[in-house]
Amino acid sequence: MKAKTVDKIATGVFIGIAAFIVLLLASLLGYILVRGVSHISWQFLTSPPQTIREGGGIGPQLFNSVFLLVLTMIITIPIGIGAGIYMSEYAKPNKMTGFIRLVVEVLSSFPSIIVGLFGLLVFVNFFDFGFSLFSGALALTVFNLPLMVRITEQGLKGVPLSQKEASLALGISKWTTIRSVMLPVALPVILTGTILAAGRIFGEAAALMFTAGMSSPRLDFTNWNPLDAVSPLNPFRPAETLAVHIWKVNSEGIAPDTPEIAAGASAVLVILVLVFNLGARMLGRYVHRKFTATK
Amino acid sequence: MAKSYDRLEGKPHLTEEWVGKAYTFVCIMFLVITISSMVYFVASKGLSTFLVNGVNVGDLLTGLKWNPEADIPLFGALPFIFGSFSTSILAAIIAAPLGFCAAVFMVEIAPKFGRKYMQPVIELLAGIPSVVYGFVGLSVIVPFFRDTFPGQGIGIAAGAVVLAVMILPTITTIATDALAALPAGLKEGSYALGSTRYQTISRIVLPTTLPAQMTGIVLGIARAFGEALAVQMVIGNAPHIPHSLFESTSTLTSAITLSMGNTSMGSVHNNALWSLALILMLMTFVFVFIIRMLERRSKL
Amino acid sequence: MAEIALSAKNLSVHYGAHGAVRNVSLDFAAKSVTALIGPSGCGKSTFLRSLNRMNDLIPNCKVTGEIWMKDRDINAPGTDVVAIRQKIGMVFQRPNPFHKSIYENIAYGPRYHGVKNKKKLDEIVEESLTRAALWDETKDRLHKSALALSGGQQQRLCIARSIAVKPDMILMDEPASALDPVSTAKIEELISELKREFCIVIVTHNMYQAARVSEKTAFFLTGQVVEYDSTDKMFTDPERAETSDYISGRFG
Numbered sequence: 001m002k003a004k005t006v007d008k009i010a011t012g013v014f015i016g017i018a019a020f021i022v023l024l025l026a027s028l029l030g031y032i033l034v035r036g037v038s039h040i041s042w043q044f045l046t047s048p049p050q051t052i053r054e055g056g057g058i059g060p061q062l063f064n065s066v067f068l069l070v071l072t073m074i075i076t077i078p079i080g081i082g083a084g085i086y087m088s089e090y091a092k093p094n095k096m097t098g099f100i101r102l103v104v105e106v107l108s109s110f111p112s113i114i115v116g117l118f119g120l121l122v123f124v125n126f127f128d129f130g131f132s133l134f135s136g137a138l139a140l141t142v143f144n145l146p147l148m149v150r151i152t153e154q155g156l157k158g159v160p161l162s163q164k165e166a167s168l169a170l171g172i173s174k175w176t177t178i179r180s181v182m183l184p185v186a187l188p189v190i191l192t193g194t195i196l197a198a199g200r201i202f203g204e205a206a207a208l209m210f211t212a213g214m215s216s217p218r219l220d221f222t223n224w225n226p227l228d229a230v231s232p233l234n235p236f237r238p239a240e241t242l243a244v245h246i247w248k249v250n251s252e253g254i255a256p257d258t259p260e261i262a263a264g265a266s267a268v269l270v271i272l273v274l275v276f277n278l279g280a281r282m283l284g285r286y287v288h289r290k291f292t293a294t295k
Numbered sequence: 296m297a298k299s300y301d302r303l304e305g306k307p308h309l310t311e312e313w314v315g316k317a318y319t320f321v322c323i324m325f326l327v328i329t330i331s332s333m334v335y336f337v338a339s340k341g342l343s344t345f346l347v348n349g350v351n352v353g354d355l356l357t358g359l360k361w362n363p364e365a366d367i368p369l370f371g372a373l374p375f376i377f378g379s380f381s382t383s384i385l386a387a388i389i390a391a392p393l394g395f396c397a398a399v400f401m402v403e404i405a406p407k408f409g410r411k412y413m414q415p416v417i418e419l420l421a422g423i424p425s426v427v428y429g430f431v432g433l434s435v436i437v438p439f440f441r442d443t444f445p446g447q448g449i450g451i452a453a454g455a456v457v458l459a460v461m462i463l464p465t466i467t468t469i470a471t472d473a474l475a476a477l478p479a480g481l482k483e484g485s486y487a488l489g490s491t492r493y494q495t496i497s498r499i500v501l502p503t504t505l506p507a508q509m510t511g512i513v514l515g516i517a518r519a520f521g522e523a524l525a526v527q528m529v530i531g532n533a534p535h536i537p538h539s540l541f542e543s544t545s546t547l548t549s550a551i552t553l554s555m556g557n558t559s560m561g562s563v564h565n566n567a568l569w570s571l572a573l574i575l576m577l578m579t580f581v582f583v584f585i586i587r588m589l590e591r592r593s594k595l
Numbered sequence: 596m597a598e599i600a601l602s603a604k605n606l607s608v609h610y611g612a613h614g615a616v617r618n619v620s621l622d623f624a625a626k627s628v629t630a631l632i633g634p635s636g637c638g639k640s641t642f643l644r645s646l647n648r649m650n651d652l653i654p655n656c657k658v659t660g661e662i663w664m665k666d667r668d669i670n671a672p673g674t675d676v677v678a679i680r681q682k683i684g685m686v687f688q689r690p691n692p693f694h695k696s697i698y699e700n701i702a703y704g705p706r707y708h709g710v711k712n713k714k715k716l717d718e719i720v721e722e723s724l725t726r727a728a729l730w731d732e733t734k735d736r737l738h739k740s741a742l743a744l745s746g747g748q749q750q751r752l753c754i755a756r757s758i759a760v761k762p763d764m765i766l767m768d769e770p771a772s773a774l775d776p777v778s779t780a781k782i783e784e785l786i787s788e789l790k791r792e793f794c795i796v797i798v799t800h801n802m803y804q805a806a807r808v809s810e811k812t813a814f815f816l817t818g819q820v821v822e823y824d825s826t827d828k829m830f831t832d833p834e835r836a837e838t839s840d841y842i843s844g845r846f847g
Contacts, residue, residue, distance in 0.1 A: 007491035011404065017393055018400035018413060021467075024460065025416045028423070031431060082322030090319055093654065100323060106583050107330045109514075110576070111521020113548050117555070117572050118333045121340065125560065142329055149326070162691035166753070169647065170704040170760050171681020173308045175315025180703065185694050196422070203424020206523040206548075210555060246426045247524050250433055259434065266427045273422050281415075308677050 029270065036267020039260045045268070049216070049245070054257040058265050060216045063232055064133070064239040068212060069202055071137035071235060076144050077194065081183075083145065084152020089178055108146030112207040115143045119211035131238040136212025143207050144197055151193030155186030192284035199276030203269060205243035213238035214248055242269050334576070341573025344370070344566040355570060361534040361550075363564035370567045374536045376574065378546040381451050382526060383519035386458035387466075391512050393459075394466030399496060401467075402474040421464035429528035432457040437529055446541030449531035454546070457525050462515035469511030473504040473593070506593035510586055517582035521575060523548035547571045597624040600764050600794035601646065601683070606660035606670075608641050608650060615641045617818040618660075623764070628786060628795045630805035630826065633815030634841065639798045642815070643766050646796065647683040648676045664763075681708060684757030684765040689773050690749035692741035692756075697724075697733050700741045700752055704760035719759055727755035728785055747778025754785060764794035772800060783808050802842055806830050814838045 047057030087104075091097040119139030129135040159182045167177040183190075216239060219232045226233040240248070242265055249262045344350045350370050358371020397417070401409030436456055441448030477500065485495040501508070531543025532553055551568050558565040601623045608616040616638040623629050631639040644650050645658045648669070662670040669679045693700050701720045710716055720737070724730040729751045733744070741752055750770060757765055767786070771779040786795060786808045799805050805812050806826060813823040814837070822829065822838045833839045 003491050003494060007493040010493035010496070014396050014400045014404055017396035018405075018409075021393065021397050021420075021463070022412070022416050025420055028431060028460075029419075031435065032427065035434075079322045079325055082319045083326055086319035086323040090316060091323075100327060102583075103327050103330050106579065107326065107333075109517055109521075109579055109583055110333070111523065111548065111579065113521065113523040113551060114333070114337065114572060114576055114579070117551070117569075118336060120555075121336050122332065142333075145326055145329075149323075160691070162687060162689060163693065165649065165652070165685075165687065166691045166693065166756075167703075168652070168677075169649065169680055169685035169687075170707075170757065171677055171679070171762075172704065172707050173312045173315075173677050175312050176308075176707055178315065181693055199422055203422075203426070205424070205426045206552070209552070214556070243424050243426045246430060247528070250426075250430055250528055262430055263434075266430045269424055270427055273424060274419070277419060277422050309675065312677070 029274075032263070032266050032270050036263040036265075036270075039264030040267060044264055048219075049261075050255055052255055054255055056255055056257070056261055058242060058245060058261070058268065060219050060232075061240055061242045061245040061265070062268065063219075063221075064212070064216065065202060065241040065243070067232070068133055068136055068140070068208075068239065068241055069198060071133060072140040072144065072201055073194075073198065075137055075141045076148055076197075079141070080145050080148025081152045081190070084149045085156065085178055087149060088153040088156040089174070089182075104146045104149055107142070108150070112143055112204060115139055116207040116210045118142070119207065124211055129236065131211065131213030131215075132236045133212055133239045134235045136208050136239065136241075137235070139207045139211040140201050140204060143204065144201055147197050147200070148194070151190055151197065152186075155189035155193070156182055158189055159185045188284050188287040191287060192280045195276055195280035195283065199273045199280070202276065203243050203273055205241070205247050208241055208244050209247070212241060212244070214240050214244055216240045337569065337572055337576050340566065340569035341576075342570075344563070344570045348563045348566055350563070350567065350570075355567070359536065363567055368563060370563075370570075372547075372550075372567075372571060372574070374534055375545050375547045375550050375571060377536050378451065378454075378530065378544045379520055379548070379575075382454040382458055382530070382546060383516045385451065385455035386462055386519045387512050387516045389455060389459035390463045390466050390515060391508075394463055394511065394515075395470050395501075395508060397463075397467045398470035398474050399500075401471050403492065403496065403500075417464045417467050420460065421468075425461065425522060425525040426528075428457050428461055429525035432525060432529040440541055444541045446539060447531065447543060448541060449529055449543050450537055450539070450541045451530070451544060452540035453529040454526045455540075457529055458519040458522060461522065461525060462519050465518055466511040466515045469514065470504075470508055473507035473511075474500065476507075477503065504593075506589050510589040510593065513582060513585050513589065517579065517586075520578060520582070521548065523552050527552045547575050551575075597627065599623065600625040600664070602663045603642075603646065604661040604663065606642065606645060606658065606662065608638070608645055609657045609659075610653075611655050615818055616645070619815075619818075619820050621813055621820060621823060623794050623796055624811070625763075625794045626790060626792065627810040628790045628797060628808050630809035630812045631796065631798045631815060632800075632802060632805050632812060632841070635800070637815040638818040639813075639815040640768055643768055643796060643798050644685075645670075646766055647680050647685055648674075649680075649685065651676060681760055682763050684760065684762035686750070686753050686757060686765060686767045686770045688769045690746055690753050692744070692749050692752050694740070694742060696738045697741045697744070697752065698737040700756050701759045704756060708760055723755040723759040724752075726758060726788070727751045728781065728788075729755055745778070747774050747781060750774060750778070750782060751785065754782075754789075758789070758793070762793065764796065765789065767795065767797040769798050769800060771804065779804075802830075814841060816841075 044057045045062060046059040048060055049058065050056030116139055119135055123129050123135035123138045124131060163181055163185055164177060167181040217237060218230060220230040221232055223231045224233055225231050228234060229237065246262055246265045249258055345352050355370050355372050357373055358369060359373055360369040360371045361374060362369040401413045432453055436453050437448040440453055481499060482495055485499045526546055527549035530546060530549055532545050532549055533543035534545050537544040551571055555568050599622050603619060603621050606616060606619045607614060619642055631643060633639050646662060650656045650658055658670060660670060661668045693703065698720055701723050702716045705716060705719050710719065721730060724733060729748060732748060744752060771782045783804060789795060809826045812826045812829040814821045816837055822833060822835045829838065830842060
């Protein structure tokens with residue numbers, strides 16, 4: 001009888017804690033959105049920030065975040081997929097491969113601030129890219145690569161061996177087999193993973209403070225010449241992203257409406273991350289259905 | 296049919312094969328070189344405090360006073376080391392039981408509901424950016440602690456609570472995988488002997504999955520240890536060991552975040568910050584090592 | 596004496612220390628069907644997969660001995676394996692069409708081997724499908740997914756796919772074992788058609804199938820060839836007691 005009572009209590013505790021976690025997320029999201037959404041307006045999303053006066057927006061930061069994400073992905077995807085292919089298809093089971101695996105694991109557990117410091121030392125100072133979008137993109141690439149490698153490897157490992165054999169048996173090279181047969185089959189997994197990784201990059205700040213910088217110079221949104229200093233497209237200009245902005249406003253903001261700006265910017269960031277998450281799920285399901293469709 | 300393709304003669308595919316192999320190899324080498332140079336650069340910068348500026352290693356690790364800009368600069372980093380360890384371990388102490396219980400709920404109690412609703416909840420928690428956690432910590436947890444406990448509200452307790460929520464997904468995910476990987480026979484054997492679910496979980500499930508659970512916890516601690524901004528926002532940033540959980544203090548990451556931008560490259564102060572980064576990096580190695588050991592144990 | 600398409604000499608296959616195939620020597624005649632029979636685990640599939648170097652994919656699998664194709668030992672180190680596999684096609688136990696359209700399943704190989712002309716590719720697709728007796732069933736849905744075909748159709752697609760790259764011989768690893776009787780009959784019919792042009796080696800569990808489609812049969816037991824002779828002789832008057840025991844169903 002006693003054991004049964006204990007069991008009932010324990011079950012209650014397990015359910016209670018699960019409910020607590022769901023509630024935690026709900027209130028977290030609820031808090032951010034309720035506090036922030038009222039502050040979001042077209043004007044807030046498009047106008048530049050103010051230092052002392054109120055009414056500052058997050059326009060340049062929003063643009064910087066998106067542009068930086070695109071730049072990072074352009075660099076990360078080819079390298080990450082290439083390295084993932086190597087690990088999954090070419091690496092022989094020997095000491096060297098074991099070492100590379102360890103390296104990837106260590107890199108993926110490095111704190112992002114270390115990645116940022118490395119970026120400061122190497123990209124900003126050593127290669128003299130300065131505090132710039134480009135330095136930031138490189139730092140984020142370093143930050144994101146291990147994940148990309150793991151995603152690609154997972155995707156390729158999930159491709160049935162029979163697909164690979166079928167192609168090789170036609171006298172087709174391994175490289176073409178990987179590109180034309182295996183990668184398309186692995187695409188849903190890789191795509192979903194990549195979008196989730198993009199969400200992670202979007203919210204990253206510590207790796208960017210010392211690489212992309214914490215200031216946003218005046219931008220002229222009518223000037224689309226990437227070589228011009230005031231052009232938004234210039235990859236060698238400093239760029240504060242949305243996530244960095246939230247940190248900066250919280251720790252050193254002096255404008256009277258600082259809390260509202262932080263709340264609004266956090267809400268925008270969370271909404272975008274949610275969009276990435278849901279987008280990844282939906283796209284993954286859609287592509288999966290499309291590839292295995294039996295119509 | 297037309298004449299057969301005589302591949303034995305022309306060999307364009309050999310070039311192509313080589314290109315593929317070379318390309319992927321260059322990609323992986325990029326990773327290896329990056330991390331090697333990362334270790335090299337951070338280590339050489341971090342060690343120059345001792346080698347160039349002549350600061351004593353022991354003084355840095357055990358000194359209680361951090362005052363690099365004083366006339367007689369002091370580089371005691373123990374408060375930061377203490378802050379990092381106390382916040383991240385306290386965070387794990389809070390998050391581990393929650394994560395384990397959530398995993399039990401998802402695997403043993405309500406698998407269907409778990410997969411459909413709990414899983415996404417956990418993933419979304421993992422997806423929220425750390426600055427947003429910092430913001431919520433600053434605007435909810437800190438005021439709450441300030442009103443409830445003596446002190447300013449900032450400090451180790453606030454940092455640990457924020458970190459606990461941030462590492463909860465890591466711990467839960469690994470705990471869930473470990474529980475799901477248990478052979479069904481193990482549990483059935485226990486149920487067949489008339490054990491209740493709680494008895495089965497506490498006597499069979501928890502002990503067998505312990506190494507895996509520990510892996511999750513260490514991964515969580517590692518993540519908490521390296522987290523910079525969320526902690527920096529709620530910890531207060533005073534460079535001394537606090538007398539209570541609700542008193543301002545610092546961590547390795549918060550000290551770096553706060554001062555790295557305000558010191559000039561090559562100065563003693565700046566180098567000392569790199570030494571803190573070096574400690575962070577060495578701790579990462581230690582964590583990876585522990586995780587590898589635990590993984591080896593959980594495979595046996 | 597018929598022309599020899601491929602000839603294995605003293606071929607052995609080891610998985611680590613375990614010898615799966617030991618010292619097998621067999622000649623395969625051009626334009627004929629050779630069946631490899633024997634109980635499961637006797638090494639017949641392993642042997643077959645060695646002939647087009649497919650076992651290279653399996654880590655820790657070592658193939659020793661010689662495989663002569665015309666005047667070349669294709670098991671020698673430094674052999675261009677990719678080129679070899681174009682000459683020696685393979686059909687697998689389970690149908691494994693690519694996750695592409697029916698058209699792409701066929702065109703993929705020839706395109707890689709240098710046929711870029713769209714009209715030419717169309718011709719190859721039609722011809723290959725026709726020869727695999729699949730054209731009539733698929734001509735209206737060439738650009739639909741191959742995965743929507745039935746199992747039997749998929750296997751014929753796989754055969755069409757391998758003849759589209761114009762090999763000299765086709766290896767078949769129990770091609771009908773996953774199919775229903777009607778589809779099996781179609782595959783067997785197809786094999787009888789194809790042997791006019793190709794050297795076909797087929798591994799089968801089904802002795803009636805071996806008797807129906809093949810000219811010669813090799814009986815494998817514990818990694819070795821016990822007997823190799825014309826199919827008629829093997830099934831009516833085998834030399835060895837093990838062969839007659841197996842064929843009459845006394846074991847395996």
